[in-house]
Amino acid sequence: MTTGADGGLSKEAFFWYAREIGVASDLHLLEALYPEVRTLLRNVESLWAIDTSGIDANDPDAYLRGGGA
Amino acid sequence: MTTRTDDLTQLTVAQLGRRIQRKSVSPVEVARAFVQRIEQLEPRVGAFITQTTEQALDAAREAESQIARGAYKGPLHGIPFATKDLYWTAGVRTTSGSLLDADFVPDTDATAVRKLQEAGAYSIGKVKTTEFAFDPTGRNAHYGIPENPWKPGRLPGGSSAGSAAAVAAGFAPLALGSDTGGSIRLPSAFCGLTGLKPTFGLVSRHGVNLLSWSLDHAGPMARTAQDVAIAMNALAGHDSLDPYSANQPRHDYMREIDGGIRGVRIGVPRAWIGEMVRPEVEAAFDKSIDELRRLGAFISEVHIPELATANAIAGTIITAEAVALYGRRLRSDFDKFDRAVGIRMLSGFFMPAPSYPHAMRARVVLGRALKCVYQQVDLLATPASWTPAPPIDQLMVTWDGREMAIRDTFNRMLRVFNVVGLPAATMPNGFSAEGLPLSLQLVGRPFEDALVLRAAHAYQGATDWHTRRPPL
Numbered sequence: 388m389t390t391g392a393d394g395g396l397s398k399e400a401f402f403w404y405a406r407e408i409g410v411a412s413d414l415h416l417l418e419a420l421y422p423e424v425r426t427l428l429r430n431v432e433s434l435w436a437i438d439t440s441g442i443d444a445n446d447p448d449a450y451l452r453g454g455g456a
Numbered sequence: 457m458t459t460r461t462d463d464l465t466q467l468t469v470a471q472l473g474r475r476i477q478r479k480s481v482s483p484v485e486v487a488r489a490f491v492q493r494i495e496q497l498e499p500r501v502g503a504f505i506t507q508t509t510e511q512a513l514d515a516a517r518e519a520e521s522q523i524a525r526g527a528y529k530g531p532l533h534g535i536p537f538a539t540k541d542l543y544w545t546a547g548v549r550t551t552s553g554s555l556l557d558a559d560f561v562p563d564t565d566a567t568a569v570r571k572l573q574e575a576g577a578y579s580i581g582k583v584k585t586t587e588f589a590f591d592p593t594g595r596n597a598h599y600g601i602p603e604n605p606w607k608p609g610r611l612p613g614g615s616s617a618g619s620a621a622a623v624a625a626g627f628a629p630l631a632l633g634s635d636t637g638g639s640i641r642l643p644s645a646f647c648g649l650t651g652l653k654p655t656f657g658l659v660s661r662h663g664v665n666l667l668s669w670s671l672d673h674a675g676p677m678a679r680t681a682q683d684v685a686i687a688m689n690a691l692a693g694h695d696s697l698d699p700y701s702a703n704q705p706r707h708d709y710m711r712e713i714d715g716g717i718r719g720v721r722i723g724v725p726r727a728w729i730g731e732m733v734r735p736e737v738e739a740a741f742d743k744s745i746d747e748l749r750r751l752g753a754f755i756s757e758v759h760i761p762e763l764a765t766a767n768a769i770a771g772t773i774i775t776a777e778a779v780a781l782y783g784r785r786l787r788s789d790f791d792k793f794d795r796a797v798g799i800r801m802l803s804g805f806f807m808p809a810p811s812y813p814h815a816m817r818a819r820v821v822l823g824r825a826l827k828c829v830y831q832q833v834d835l836l837a838t839p840a841s842w843t844p845a846p847p848i849d850q851l852m853v854t855w856d857g858r859e860m861a862i863r864d865t866f867n868r869m870l871r872v873f874n875v876v877g878l879p880a881a882t883m884p885n886g887f888s889a890e891g892l893p894l895s896l897q898l899v900g901r902p903f904e905d906a907l908v909l910r911a912a913h914a915y916q917g918a919t920d921w922h923t924r925r926p927p928l
Contacts, residue, residue: 401806410787410805419795423803426864427775431811433768439817448823449816450656450877450902 395425464489465626466925469683472629473531476523483523483534487516490536490580494627497928503602503622505541505551507581512536515578522576531686533576538622538631541582542589543569543674544663552665553585553596553615555792556785566663567695568632568674575690580628583618587794589634589667590778590801591615592642592866597794601848604647605926606892610845613643613866619677620647624926630687631677636667637770638870640675641882645840645895648884650912650922651677652684655903656877657702659688660695668777669700670816671770671874680922681883681912685709688905702903709906717914718752720907722898723833728763732868733842740886740894741839744915748837751914758833762825765818766872772807772815773875779804823876830901835911838869840882840895869897879905883912884921893921 391397401421405411411420464472464486475481491509498504519534541551544562551557569579586596594617595601602621604610612621616633620643623631633640635653644651652675659674666672676687688709695701724745733741749755778801779786790798829836846853846862853862873880878899885896896915900908916922 404806408805410802411790416790416799419799420802423799424806426861427771427803427807430768430771431807434765434772434811434814434818437765437769437814437818437821439814439821442817442820444813444816444820446820446823448827449820450823 396428465493467629468679469535469629469686470531470680472535473533473686476534477528477531479523483516483519484513486534487513487536490626490628494580497625498627500928501603501605501621501625501627502600503538503583503618503625503627504581505553505584505599505618506549508548508579509581511548512578512580519576519578529576532572532690535577535630536580536628537572537577538581538583538619538628539569539579540585540616540619540631540633542585542634542665543632545569545579545582548582550582550665551599553587553589553599554794555598556789562663564663567660567697568664568691571690571693572632572687577630577690583622583631585618586615587797588665588778588782589615589636589639590797591863592638593863594643595796597796604845605928606648607845607890609848610892611646611848613646613845615639616643616677620644620649623647623649623677623679625928626925629678630683633675633677634664635673635675635874636671636774637874638867640673640677641840641870641880641897642866644677645882645893646845648893648921648924648926649677649679650681650684650881650883650916651675652688652881652905652909653873653879654688654692654905655702655879657700658704658879658903658905659691660693660698660701662695662697666781668774670777671774673874681881681909681916682710682713684881685713685906685909685913688909692905704903707906709909712906713910713913715910716752717748717911719754720752720835720911721754721756721833722748722835722837723756723758723829724837725760725763726757727759729838729869733839736888737839737842737844737894741896744885744896745837747918748911748915751918753911756833758829758836760825760829762822763872766822766875767868769815769818769822770871770875772811773819775801775804776807776812776815819875822872826876826878834900834904834907836899838897838899840869840897841866842868844888844890844892844894873899878902879908881908881912883916884924885919886921887924
């Protein structure tokens with residue numbers, strides 16, 4: 388149910404969830420939103436290949452600022 | 457077509473400034489020339505949301521009076537600029553390209569607007585942005601898409617589409633843009649201009665409506681690196697009203713601009729670039745690198761595998777921060793959004809929660825990798841875009857064997873430098889077979905914006921791409 392034929396989020400599961408969280412219910416909007424969300428989830432999934440163990444998100448290297456900021 | 461020196465609207469800020477200082481032309485004559493050109497060509501170009509002609513003429517008269525009294529302020533005195541409609545302008549509506557803010561009239565100016573005004577410049581009007589600056593094409597369903605002055609039917613690039621179209625069309629020699637993932641540099645590239653995304657924190661964003669608080673940058677767009685440097689002398693500096701503003705010593709961006717680039721080390725991430733550019737873009741880029749070498753730079757190839765992660769990091773951060781900023785309005789007023797923008801923002805509600813903090817940590821990994829590279833080089837060089845301006849109606853492209861929205865491909869060599877906040881400028885470096893501008897990007901270390909501009913100026917001293925004007 389949650390997984391489509393290609394292994395990604397199924398349309399049925401997406402429609403159900405979108406209605407559940409109250410973000411969208413209109414069918415045309417859901418149809419347009421579905422591929423955007425699929426793209427976003429693929430994008431986000433690729434992030435997990437990056438090893439961030441031991442990293443503090445507030446590290447100044449996040450912005451490479453030269454100091455004094 | 458090259459510069460026509462008898463037409464004031466075709467001159468650079470530096471050229472106009474010299475004439476105003478010498479009193480061979482008056483600020484009012486300058487203003488009238490630009491107003492007349494706007495009247496003639498704006499119906500074709502469509503750069504503006506709100507024109508402020510009367511205020512501009514008043515400001516020009518005031519500048520003329522000040523200069524006559526001997527109170528000359530410098531090279532921006534009496535110079536008009538176009539203001540992206542994301543910047544607050546006191547008493548003038550600031551729509552952010554949205555119907556939701558169509559009637560918003562700020563009572564103060566954005567700090568950047570104020571600083572240009574204090575240097576003697578004045579706004580000639582508010583120019584188009586994609587809604588809330590969230591689209592790199594320049595499209596806007598509410599206010600329309602500006603024409604690319606180089607070729608009808610081509611994208612101007614965005615989100616600072618009106619800024620680029622206005623300067624390229626000769627409506628102003630300078631514009632304010634903003635850049636969250638390339639929104640100054642891409643339209644500058646598509647419209648044959650020079651644009652700088654300054655170091656994060658260097659130019660105040662106070663009064664510039666946010667899209668993504670950790671990626672947004674404010675900065676100038678003009679025809680030349682020299683003009684950008686002139687603008688930076690006014691714009692750069694600490695602002696207590698912007699919590700992300702950097703407290704750096706004041707810098708004169710013009711002082712060393714003629715210093716050349718002999719001995720400057722420039723790294724080229726060839727493997728990363730090679731995967732994604734058209735042959736004519738690559739050929740122009742290679743010629744640019746040859747020119748930089750001829751000017752005395754040391755060129756080397758650099759390998760930065762972490763660059764491959766930058767788009768995923770940037771995409772995650774921008775979507776998460778945008779939906780956090782606009783989520784309430786998306787829920788209550790979705791029908792008032794530009795549908796394309798609204799749908800992309802809405803997708804942020806479906807992002808798994810750990811993604812954002814993970815992306816914020818991943819940007820540190822990317823930052824550290826680049827920090828290592830900048831121990832070996834002083835600048836990085838890439839093309840600005842894999843393609844010149846595509847047709848307005850082209851929505852999809854085959855990328856890596858997959859059909860993708862073309863808008864998702866434009867900023868691949870640009871937004872990495874938003875993620876790590878480095879200063880990055882794009883500048884024209886050739887023309888396609890169809891007569892469309894191609895563009896080079898140079899990227900420096902934090903707060904070495906002056907070196908970026910010096911290198912760009914050296915390149916423009918040896919080439920004439922920046923002197924060409926669209927055939928309007």
